[in-house]
Amino acid sequence: SSGINAEWPLRPGLLKEYSSAVILTLVKLHNKLMKCLKHNKKTLLVKGEVSAEKIELSEKLSAQHSKLLMNATTLAELLDITIPDLPSLQQLEDEEMDCNSPTNANADMSEVSLWEDEDQKTFYRDILDLTGRVPQILYKKDKAKADQKAKEEESKKKKVPTATLR
Numbered sequence: 001s002s003g004i005n006a007e008w009p010l011r012p013g014l015l016k017e018y019s020s021a022v023i024l025t026l027v028k029l030h031n032k033l034m035k036c037l038k039h040n041k042k043t044l045l046v047k048g049e050v051s052a053e054k055i056e057l058s059e060k061l062s063a064q065h066s067k068l069l070m071n072a073t074t075l076a077e078l079l080d081i082t083i084p085d086l087p088s089l090q091q092l093e094d095e096e097m098d099c100n101s102p103t104n105a106n107a108d109m110s111e112v113s114l115w116e117d118e119d120q121k122t123f124y125r126d127i128l129d130l131t132g133r134v135p136q137i138l139y140k141k142d143k144a145k146a147d148q149k150a151k152e153e154e155s156k157k158k159k160v161p162t163a164t165l166r
Contacts, residue, residue: 019072019079026065026072030086033061046114 036058040050069086076083115121 015079016081019075019081022068022072022075023083026068027084027086029061029065029068033058033065034087036061 036054040054040058043050043054072083115124
């Protein structure tokens, strides 16, 4: 017994500090998992599919979370402490849908984006003016063809009534 104490000097409160660190790690991992799952759900709604990497990441986080939750629960029972309630994805979504909370509504609107990144956003939103990039000679040919077609249509319209009168 004295050999164990000499090798492992216990400080008062060491286990409490350790359990606090474990619980803090659990809460951080839980938040990361919820964020990942929420992102995957939004991606699924917007794009119709979720990349294999994102699915693999969420499965990995879920496995880590389950293992840490089980071990933290065991530690909490042994030390007679409580683990804070960890909200589920459904509870987080319900809180975000609360219309009476303008802060949640504004935060949700700022996070949602139709674009994967800035390049995609600029591609679809900033339409280039091609008149400056395409040589004008191409426009002249198209304009001449369009003018010729318009004249032909006008002449057809004028000829049709005269043919019916004869």
